[in-house]
Amino acid sequence: MKRWLWLFCLALVVGFAAFAVTQRCMRHALPDEMTWLREEFAVTAAQADAIEQLNTAYDPVCAEHCRRIGAARHRLQSLLAAPNTPAADLADAQNTWQSLCAECTTATRAHLEAVAAQMSPEQGKRYLDLVGPKLTRREPGKPFGLR
Amino acid sequence: MNDEDSLSPLLKTWRHQPREVPDFNRSVWTRVQAESTSEESGPLGRLLHFSLTGARWATPIAASLILLLSLAAGSGAALAYESLTHNDRMATEYARSIDPLQMSVSHSRP
Numbered sequence: 001m002k003r004w005l006w007l008f009c010l011a012l013v014v015g016f017a018a019f020a021v022t023q024r025c026m027r028h029a030l031p032d033e034m035t036w037l038r039e040e041f042a043v044t045a046a047q048a049d050a051i052e053q054l055n056t057a058y059d060p061v062c063a064e065h066c067r068r069i070g071a072a073r074h075r076l077q078s079l080l081a082a083p084n085t086p087a088a089d090l091a092d093a094q095n096t097w098q099s100l101c102a103e104c105t106t107a108t109r110a111h112l113e114a115v116a117a118q119m120s121p122e123q124g125k126r127y128l129d130l131v132g133p134k135l136t137r138r139e140p141g142k143p144f145g146l147r
Numbered sequence: 148m149n150d151e152d153s154l155s156p157l158l159k160t161w162r163h164q165p166r167e168v169p170d171f172n173r174s175v176w177t178r179v180q181a182e183s184t185s186e187e188s189g190p191l192g193r194l195l196h197f198s199l200t201g202a203r204w205a206t207p208i209a210a211s212l213i214l215l216l217s218l219a220a221g222s223g224a225a226l227a228y229e230s231l232t233h234n235d236r237m238a239t240e241y242a243r244s245i246d247p248l249q250m251s252v253s254h255s256r257p
Contacts, residue, residue, distance in 0.1 A: 010214065134243075
C-alpha cells in the first residue's frame, strides 16, 4: 500500500514536471507578431506589406508617446512624493497625464483599426475583437502605471 | 530433599520410545497436499493466489506504465492548454508591442 502511495506521488510529480517543461518549450517557440498576423488572419503578401508599412509609420509615433509618458509619470511621481506640492501644479500634472493617456489610447486604437482595414472584413473584425480588449483600459482619474 | 535425590537418577534413566506409526511420511504429505488443494479450490483462494503470483512481475510494469501515462498526460495537457490560449497570448503580446501605455509600464518595472 505504501509503495502504491509513493508511486502515485511520483506520478503526480512526473505529470506536473512534464506539463511545466512542455509549456516552457512551447512559450519559447512563439512566433513573432507579424508571422502570427499572417497565419492567424490569412493575411496575403500585399496586405502584409501594407501592414508592415503601417507599423513602420507607427513606430516613431509610439516611441514619442512612450517618451512623453515616461516624462509625465516622472513629473507626477515627483510632485506626489514632495511634501508641499502646490495643488495647482499637481492638478496640472494630472491633467497632462490624463490628456496624454487619452491621446495614446486614441492613436493606438487608430493604428489597430488601420491594420484591421487592410484585412478582409471578417478577419479585420476578428482581429479587432481579439486585440482590442487587450489594449489598456484607462480608468478616469487614475494615473496608469503609478505605484 | 529425599524425593529430589531419588527423582534425579530416575529421570536420567528414563528414555522416551515413541510408537512407530506406519506410513508417517505418506500421511504428512497427503495432509499437506490436501491443505494446498483446499486453499486453491475456493474462489477467494484462487484470486489471492493469482494476484500474489501475478504481482511479482506485474508491479514493475504497472508502475512504469503509470509513470509513462502521467508523463504523457502532463505533456498532453500542456499542449492542449497552449493550443487553446495561443491566440489570446499572441494578442496580448501584440497589444503590448503597439500600446505605449503598456510598454511604459513594462519598462518602468524593475
